[in-house]
Amino acid sequence: MPKLSTGAEIVFKCLEDQNVEFIFGYPGGAVLPIYDELKNHSSIKHILVRHEQGAGHAAEGYARSSGKPGVVLVTSGPGATNVVTALTDAYMDSIPLVCISGQVPTHLIGTDAFQECDTTGITRPCTKHNWLVKDIKDLSKIIHEAFEVATTGRPGPVLVDIPKDIQFQKAIYSKPKSKKKLNGKRHNNFDQKDIDELIKLMSKASKPIFYTGGGVINSGPRASVLLRELVDATGFPITSTLQGLGSFPGDDSSFLGMLGMHGTYEANNAMHDCDLMINIGARFDDRITGKIDEFSPKSKKVHIDIDPSSINKNVKVDLPIIGDVQDVISSTLKTIKKAKPNFANSNKQKISKWWEQIQKWREKKSLDYVNSTETIKPQYAVQRLYELTKGKDTYITTEVGQHQMWAAQHYKFDKPNRWMTSGGLGTMGYGLPAAVGVQIAHPKKLVIDIAGEASVLMTMQEMSTAVQYNLPIKIFILNNEYMGMVRQWQELLHDKNYSESYTAALPDFVKLAEAYGCVGIRATNPNELDDKIIEMLNTDRPVIFDCLVDKQENCFPMIPSGKPHNQMLLGPKDQEQNKITGKGKTLV
Amino acid sequence: MSKSAYSTPGKKGKFDKHIIVVWVDNEAGVLARVVGLFSGRGYNIESLAVAEVDAKLNISRITIVTTGTPQVIEQIKLQLRKLVPVHKVADFKREDKNVIFKEMALFKLVGNISKRKKAFNACKKYNAVLLDKTNKSYVVQVTALRREIDIMSKNLKKLGLVSVSRTGAVAMTRGAEIFK
Numbered sequence: 001m002p003k004l005s006t007g008a009e010i011v012f013k014c015l016e017d018q019n020v021e022f023i024f025g026y027p028g029g030a031v032l033p034i035y036d037e038l039k040n041h042s043s044i045k046h047i048l049v050r051h052e053q054g055a056g057h058a059a060e061g062y063a064r065s066s067g068k069p070g071v072v073l074v075t076s077g078p079g080a081t082n083v084v085t086a087l088t089d090a091y092m093d094s095i096p097l098v099c100i101s102g103q104v105p106t107h108l109i110g111t112d113a114f115q116e117c118d119t120t121g122i123t124r125p126c127t128k129h130n131w132l133v134k135d136i137k138d139l140s141k142i143i144h145e146a147f148e149v150a151t152t153g154r155p156g157p158v159l160v161d162i163p164k165d166i167q168f169q170k171a172i173y174s175k176p177k178s179k180k181k182l183n184g185k186r187h188n189n190f191d192q193k194d195i196d197e198l199i200k201l202m203s204k205a206s207k208p209i210f211y212t213g214g215g216v217i218n219s220g221p222r223a224s225v226l227l228r229e230l231v232d233a234t235g236f237p238i239t240s241t242l243q244g245l246g247s248f249p250g251d252d253s254s255f256l257g258m259l260g261m262h263g264t265y266e267a268n269n270a271m272h273d274c275d276l277m278i279n280i281g282a283r284f285d286d287r288i289t290g291k292i293d294e295f296s297p298k299s300k301k302v303h304i305d306i307d308p309s310s311i312n313k314n315v316k317v318d319l320p321i322i323g324d325v326q327d328v329i330s331s332t333l334k335t336i337k338k339a340k341p342n343f344a345n346s347n348k349q350k351i352s353k354w355w356e357q358i359q360k361w362r363e364k365k366s367l368d369y370v371n372s373t374e375t376i377k378p379q380y381a382v383q384r385l386y387e388l389t390k391g392k393d394t395y396i397t398t399e400v401g402q403h404q405m406w407a408a409q410h411y412k413f414d415k416p417n418r419w420m421t422s423g424g425l426g427t428m429g430y431g432l433p434a435a436v437g438v439q440i441a442h443p444k445k446l447v448i449d450i451a452g453e454a455s456v457l458m459t460m461q462e463m464s465t466a467v468q469y470n471l472p473i474k475i476f477i478l479n480n481e482y483m484g485m486v487r488q489w490q491e492l493l494h495d496k497n498y499s500e501s502y503t504a505a506l507p508d509f510v511k512l513a514e515a516y517g518c519v520g521i522r523a524t525n526p527n528e529l530d531d532k533i534i535e536m537l538n539t540d541r542p543v544i545f546d547c548l549v550d551k552q553e554n555c556f557p558m559i560p561s562g563k564p565h566n567q568m569l570l571g572p573k574d575q576e577q578n579k580i581t582g583k584g585k586t587l588v
Numbered sequence: 589m590s591k592s593a594y595s596t597p598g599k600k601g602k603f604d605k606h607i608i609v610v611w612v613d614n615e616a617g618v619l620a621r622v623v624g625l626f627s628g629r630g631y632n633i634e635s636l637a638v639a640e641v642d643a644k645l646n647i648s649r650i651t652i653v654t655t656g657t658p659q660v661i662e663q664i665k666l667q668l669r670k671l672v673p674v675h676k677v678a679d680f681k682r683e684d685k686n687v688i689f690k691e692m693a694l695f696k697l698v699g700n701i702s703k704r705k706k707a708f709n710a711c712k713k714y715n716a717v718l719l720d721k722t723n724k725s726y727v728v729q730v731t732a733l734r735r736e737i738d739i740m741s742k743n744l745k746k747l748g749l750v751s752v753s754r755t756g757a758v759a760m761t762r763g764a765e766i767f768k
Contacts, residue, residue, distance in 0.1 A: 124621060125628050129672040132616065149672060309666035312659060 004170040007136055007162060008037035011100065013173045014143035015044055020071050022047055022062065022440055024055040028075025029115060030102030033167035047440060047469060050461035052079050054433035056086020057459065060095045061437030064420045065395055067220060069096035069150050070437065076102045077115030080161075081122065085427060088126040090157040092424025093243060094218055096150040097157035099127075100143075105165040106134060119161045128156040136169040144176040153187045154307040155218055187306055189322040195331045197319055198278070199339065201300055203347070205276035207354045208236045211259065211288075214243030214423070215281015215305060217416045219325035224248070224416040226329040227280070233336050235344040235351065237358055239267035241282045242408055242423045250412030256358065257367070260288040261559050262405040265366035265568060266358055268557075271296055272565035273357070279303045281325045284314040285424070286561065294564035304328045366557045367409050370572055376526050378403060378478045378549040382410040382450065385476060388533050395438045395447045397421065397431040399455030402484035402555045407450040409555075429458030432475060436462055439471040446474070446537070453479040453546075454503060463516040466542040474536055475544045477509060480551045488554045492569075509546035518542035601657035605634075605682035607689060607759045608664060609767070613673040614640045614648040621671050622650055631656060631664055635691070635734070635756030647675065651758050653682075653734075678767045686762050692755045693737045694719070697726040699748030707747035711740065 005013065011034055015023070024047045027035045038046055049055040052074045059070025070090075074083050080101045090097045104113040120132045129149050131142045139162070146158045202208065210231065216223050224247040231238050231254050238248055239259040248255055257264035259271055271277065277299045282288065284303075289295040292314065301317040303310070304325060311320040321328055336343050369379045382403075396411055397420040398404040404421055413419050420438060422430035431449040439447045449456070456477055466473050478484075486501040513520030519539050523532040523546070536543045556571035612618045619638060626633050634653040641649045654664065661679065668677045680687045697707050704726050708716060711730050714737075720727040730740065734757060741752050761767060 120617060121620070124617070124624055128670075134616075307670070309663060309670055311666070313663055316659070 002172045005173045006033070006037070006170050007133075007139055007167040008033040009040075010136075010139050010171065010173050011143065011162070011167070012037055012041045012044065014140055014147075014176075015071065016041065017176055018144070018147045019068075020044060023071045023073050024049055024058045024062070024437065025073030026050075026052050026055060026075065026079060028077075028079050028102065030076035030104055030164045031073060031079075031100075031167075032102075033164065034073065034100070034102070034162075046073070047436070047465065049433065049436075049465050051459065052082035053085050053429070054436070054459055054462040054465065056083045056097065056099070057089070057427070057430050057433035058437035058440070058462070058465075059097050060086060060090050060093075060430075061397060061420050061434030062441045063090075063095050063097060063437075064217075064434075065417050065438040066441040067417060068441075069098055069147060069155075072097060072099040074099065074101050075115065076104055076119065077117045079115075080119040081117060084122060084126060085425075087123055087157045087159065089422050089425040089427045089430065091126050091128070093422065094155050094214060095157065096155035098143075098146050098150050099123075099157060099159040101159060101161050102167070103132065103161045103163040106163045107165070109163065119159070123159045126157070127159050130159040130161065132161045133163065133166050136166050136171040139166065139171065140174045147176075154215075154310075188324055188327055189308070190328060190331075192331070192335070194319065194321045195328075195335050198302055198321065198332060199335055201276055201302060201319065202234060202236075202278075203340065203343070205300075206350050207270075207274045207299075207357075208234070208276040208278065208351065209256075209270050209274040210236055210238040210278050210280060211241075211271065211282055212238060212244045212247055212280045213241040213282025215325050216244055216247035217281075219281065219306075221416055223281075223326035223329060226326060226333060229333055230329050233333060233344055235347055236278075237270060237355070239263070239270065241285070241288055242421060244282065245408060246413035246416045246419045249414040251414065256362075258408050260285075261290070261561065262409065262555055262557065263559075264409075265364045265557055265570065266361035268559065268565040268568060269361045270358055274299045277301045279305075279317070280329070281305060283310050286314070289315060290559045291562055291564045296565070364570065364574065366568075366570055366574075368571060368573055369553070369556075371526075372550065373526060375550045376523065376529055376547060378406050378480070378553055379410055380526065381476075381478060381523075381529060381547050381549060382406045384529055385448070385450070385533060386411045388530065388537065389446060389448070392446050394418065395420070395435075395442060395445055397434040397438060397447070397449045399431040399449070399451045400426045400428045401452045401455060401486075402480075402488065402553075403450055403452040403455075403478040405485075405555045406478070411450070428452075428455035430455075432456055432459050432473075433462045433465075435473040435475070436465055436469075436471055439466070439473050440469070443471075447472075448474045448476050451475055451477045452484060453477050453481065453506060453509070454483045457507075460512070463513075463518060463542060463544070467517045471542060472540050473542050475542075476536070477544065477546050478549045479506075479509070479546055480549050480553070481506060482551060484553075485555070491554065492558075493560065509544050513542075513544035516542075516544075518544060520544050520546065522546040522548065524548050601659060603655045603657060604661065605653065605655050606661050607680045607682065607687070607757060608652045608654060608668070609678040609680070609759060610650040610652070610668055611675040611677075612648050612650060612671075613675070614646045615673055618648070618673045619650070621673065622652075622668065625667055625671070626652070626654070626664075629663070629667065631660060637756035637758050651756060653757050676767070680759060680761075687759055688762060689733060689757050689759050690731050691734050691737055691757045692729065692731045693741070694753040695726075695728045695730065695741070695744060695749055696751040697728065697744065697748045698724055698750045703747050707744050707749070710743065710747070714740065
């Protein structure tokens, strides 16, 4: 007679067989049997957060920086509803999460029991799939399937809801089985014909561009290596979305910088004027395309994506290639090497005019700002942080807002999985708990959350988690006392009516740091900034760095949403030179 | 609208009527997933019919009548195929001559015998079946197209129609082939 295990034991056996090392969670009534079982499984370490949203974002940070799925454990009712933001965030940014939630006992489901909520109903639209386990015999199969769904194809979050009585009941544990794709869902659906067509388009193009996204990162580190080879083999310029940063070296001469609403002048103009756009693992998000009807009007568009529903969702493309980025680039490189070994050189002449044009756009220096000797400009703070941490293999997380865009513009990444930011959902409060998860995955590495003072207060309680587990994360707050991006839009688009965007009472972040038991550092002027950053880097404990920056600074360049790529607002330097008149004025 | 340059909608394409057939695992919540996908992404549902068709394999067949631009219809199919319990998705244009569409309706008619007989005769060309009769009433079943049932239920009002119950459309291709 095979050994029977309780539901709680089965949960841990599944996690062990899925090679899970860490779970981020918070106990409560409906998961107590699982928490009771924790002590018997020494290979799995539980990280106790201070709020379930923090558990979700920490698991996201862990997943993004390690390439492994993040695991979350929460109780029923409020435990589950608190994690919804993080699940939605992971769904939008395609991050593999497995969330296990407790549920009231099966006989109480539907009776409005204490801490009952319809967890699978609430999380249905923000997970790839979810399960309510009604029979203990299904439990091991469901958890293994949950890992499979979360990590294959376009990754994303899943949830398994386990009623408390199921956690006590006994059944035989079954190991994961390698099986054929779920209901015939295949991930690579391209053939050599598509690759040949791509290469045909590439050799015809005189104004080509690679537009790469988070799909390259999700495809694994090998995809980033291959992407570099592909750019070398073609000589084409490359731009990246917010989520794709790091898949290609930020300081390489082929890299035009980030594109989109706060992307560089050269990247956006190149997207607008190109004759061949090769989208690799990006999804034509509205912050990227601007006005759809005027998006890159003259180009042939190729879209490489693992998710068939991404094709033609926002922008109609000429050549869809459905597959894992790594496999598609690999096939493309093989074919180029075989059919056109000298492609880059033979093509140089043809695209030289294009590069000249790009050079002209570059000369605009669209990321420039007017520096000051009195106040710290936020861009300057990010630049100094970059210069002082370069070469340290630093992991950066961010919150959401101006500081996030400045970080994306001025911090240069040269490796994938080093940049964790909430792009799709735009979740303020993401960065601090994400940094906790990143530091758990990489205990020896430098992990910095580039934060805004408004965002970071949303999940500030997780500092307590960082202190508990000796995680020396650095919270680098660009403090302008405003919800900066809201203030910027109000200034530019709502007649400077700064409605509720100023925080009239902020905590003293240095004292707050001390209260949490970590280190607080404040920088108030540019002269002391470097020393203070170095002090932060030399501190082997969690640090809250309160960097007091210019309160009025705006994030440029900017495409007002609903405008095409070639109608950008540039920074103050450019505005002074070309007093905005006529057409320019109608934009704001 | 304020000066604020929020995104404005792009050009809209022409709307077509389509019948989407979805084969799914018959499990708890599967209909909610399908319907939630439609409401969450702003797609239309004109009618919906669902029932288990294979008890052994536990497969249900969902037939949805929807309208949308070609791009939206394409998205509906691709999004449906991503759902874990979905096996396959078929899509037929309403005008497709190769596909049979049918809806069923039950009419309750109350009134004197001559009115009821007149009503029943009017139903005859739609495979009318008299399911129940009393000395005051008839219950009549018809199978027909949506617009035919629309017309019938309008016309029968004056002949004593007091209650209508109707299903969503179901569809099947003509000939020997089945959809793979």
